[in-house]
Amino acid sequence: MPTIQGALILDHLTVGPFQTNVYVVGCSHTKEAAIIDGGGDAQGLLAIAEKHELNITQILQTHAHVDHVAALPELNKALPNAPISLHKADKMLYDHAPEQGAMFGYPVNPLPSVTTWIEEGDIIEIGDLRAQVLWMPGHSPGSVIFYFEEQDTMISGDVIFYGSMGRVDLPGSNPEDMRKSLKRLRDYPDATRIYSGHGPDTSLGREKQGNPFLSQDW
Ligand SMILES: [Zn+2]
Numbered sequence: 001m002p003t004i005q006g007a008l009i010l011d012h013l014t015v016g017p018f019q020t021n022v023y024v025v026g027c028s029h030t031k032e033a034a035i036i037d038g039g040g041d042a043q044g045l046l047a048i049a050e051k052h053e054l055n056i057t058q059i060l061q062t063h064a065h066v067d068h069v070a071a072l073p074e075l076n077k078a079l080p081n082a083p084i085s086l087h088k089a090d091k092m093l094y095d096h097a098p099e100q101g102a103m104f105g106y107p108v109n110p111l112p113s114v115t116t117w118i119e120e121g122d123i124i125e126i127g128d129l130r131a132q133v134l135w136m137p138g139h140s141p142g143s144v145i146f147y148f149e150e151q152d153t154m155i156s157g158d159v160i161f162y163g164s165m166g167r168v169d170l171p172g173s174n175p176e177d178m179r180k181s182l183k184r185l186r187d188y189p190d191a192t193r194i195y196s197g198h199g200p201d202t203s204l205g206r207e208k209q210g211n212p213f214l215s216q217d218w
């Protein structure tokens with residue numbers, strides 16, 4: 001079901017063997033939209049945009065793990081003018097997506113080039129919506145959260161999940177960075193809705209209480 005918060009339209013699909021959540025985030029005023037994580041089911045993502053009468057103008061990546069990027073070749077064919085944004089610290093993972101895929105038994109075609117390297121503090125515009133880029137490394141070196149402050153909404157990728165956090169035992173993971181990222185996340189408002197890369201959505205308040213990786217030092 002789509003969530004509508006002011007100008008923000010948010011809808012998602014759960015795709016692939018890792019049950020990855022991939023999102024369409026659109027502005028109800030201008031009808032511009034972004035895909036956040038081209039992880040799978042390109043046609044399904046395009047169908048969601050059509051259902052909400054949204055025009056996909058860009059693709060934003062929370063990070064470059066294979067289950068979040070596997071549909072980018074097909075999406076890039078369908079949307080050749082939509083820039084692809086990724087944090088530069090995930091360049092290595094992105095460039096080696098086919099090898100990453102092989103490691104997980106997950107065939108991936110070579111990916112289209114990244115158009116825009118994003119970093120901490122960048123503001124991304126989607127129509128009238130504004131998303132801040134929060135660099136939250138740990139799960140991967142270039143993991144980011146897209147924070148729509150006005151709408152109290154975060155698209156968190158694999159930084160935080162309902163009751164849990166992203167793995168920190170993968171190539172490029174760093175538990176110490178993850179600890180710092182989650183500590184930083186505690187400073188944001190409890191009312192913030194969190195839409196994760198895996199599992200159900202939650203709120204930051206709920207996670208500050210019930211998520212052992214966020215509620216206490218580890
Ligand atoms: Zn991941």
Ligand SMILES: [Zn+2]
Binds near residue numbers: 020068158197
């Ligand atoms: Zn993932």
